[in-house]
Amino acid sequence: MSDHARDDDTAARDNPAATHDTAARHHAADEGRPSGAALAGIRVVDLTQVMAGPFCTMILADLGADVIKVENPGGGDQTRHSWGETDDGRDSTAFFALNRNKRSVLLDLKTERGLADLHRMVATADVVVHNWRPGVAERLGADHATLSALNPRLVYAAISGFGTTGPYADRPGYDLIAQGMAGAMSVTGEPDGRPVKNGLPVGDLGAGMLLVSGILAALLHRERTGEGQRVETSLFEAVLAMSVWESTEYWATGAPPRPLGSANRMSAPYQALRTADGYLTIGANNQRLWQRLCAALELGELVDDPRFVTNMDRMRHRDELAALLEERLAADTTERWVDALLAAGVPAGPIQDYAQVLDHDPQVAARELVREVDHPVAGRVKVLAPPLRLSASPAAIRRHPPLIGEHTDEVLAELAGPAARRRGRNGEEAP
Structure with a gap:
């Protein structure tokens, strides 16, 4: 130097x-x-x-x-x-x-x-x-x-x-x-x-x-x-x-995957949905959880709806299903719905911004x-x-x-x- x-x-x-x-x-x-x-x-x-x-x-x-x-x-x-x-x-x-x-x-x-x-x-x-x-x-x-x-x-x-x-x-x-x-x-x-x-x-x-x-x-x-x-x-x-689902979908179908917003490529409903005051996420990604979701939302008629009977049916009619779920979710707040869904055994959570996560989330505090x-x-x-x-x-x-x-x-x-x-x-x- x-x-x-x-x-x-x-x-x-x-x-x-x-x-x-x-x-x-x-x-x-x-x-x-x-x-x-x-x-x-x-x-x-x-x-x-x-x-x-x-x-x-x-x-x-x-x-x-x-x-x-x-x-x-x-x-x-x-x-x-x-x-x-x-x-x-x-x-x-x-x-x-x-x-x-x-x-x-x-x-x-x-x-x-x-x-x-x-x-x-x-x-x-x-x-x-x-x-x-x-x-x-x-x-x-x-x-x-x-x-x-x-x-x-x-x-x-x-x-x-x-x-x-x-x-x-x-x-x-x-x-x-x-x-x-x-x-x-x-x-x-x-x-x-x-x-x-x-x-x-x-x-x-x-x-x-x-x-x-x-x-x-x-x-x-x-x-x-x-x-x-x-x-x-x-x-x-x-x-x-990280493109494990996307590459699999392309090799299985021959068609390039397209954007789905917050939805999942392999199951439905598994996405963010609007409530009366914000958004929540719902993970009803199997038949048992789908049935629990319908019961918790008092939408039992959807269980036998031909558009939504199986997971493949729900994926094909994802947009129609999301619209029906959001119509019901608009009746109450994110917090109330998350509590109700979790009580029914349905995976759900609020969508939070970083102020909510870093300053107010009790899990963040508990885990330091x-x-x-x-x-x-x-x-x-x-x-x-x-x-x-x-x-x-x-x-x-x-x-x-x-x-x-x-x-x-x-x-x-x-x-x-x-x-x-x-x-x-x-x-x-x-x-």
């Missing part, structure tokens, strides 16, 4: 927002390594940014891995400066949502010094994760061949838009584009409406979750064989992998699904709790989302110590 680049790095580390009492930082580092966590002792070098990759590495961090987030001195992860940024330029709430439990290190990988620091880090790591476009890792000297030569036990994991082979390999990867090209937008929305993307970024988050599964499988393989390997997935493949962490700049920050429950080695929130470069000195000091000696093929420290 040139002197100029090193000065930039040092200046970023000395930023007042990133300066903390040394003892306090080392105490926090000790707290960040719980011996009882499922992935305690696993070190992850996180080269990702934005959403898919950070979501993957956050799950690993929640499970106890020591995740070191490598950021560039030019501003770090793009989401630090995206939606939700405060007026005084502090990190955005979007960054907070995806980066708890991690340590942040500033490295300029385009310099010799920065790349050398990365290589030292990789020599002590168990996993490396990146979401660069194909070819970037090779240009930087952070590709699988280079890093696995430094550490044969390394699990090298990558997310891209479309994978590293095929005619789309070089295309930029965005959730919206993946949803469109993999078919999801063709079946989302109301019939005869414009294409609509899923309200949640299923390509990004799906790819992140799939990569977690691949990493854990590769770590298990390494325990048996001593060998690392390369793991990859893509946004495109994640969206397509919203947590707060103390952030050194932003104060108390709300985050979603880890969704995994492990009885013996629970996931936990141990660290605030890091300030940019907050742990650079700490991590580089660790690499200089005896614990940084590269592990051999069978896990022993090299002499």
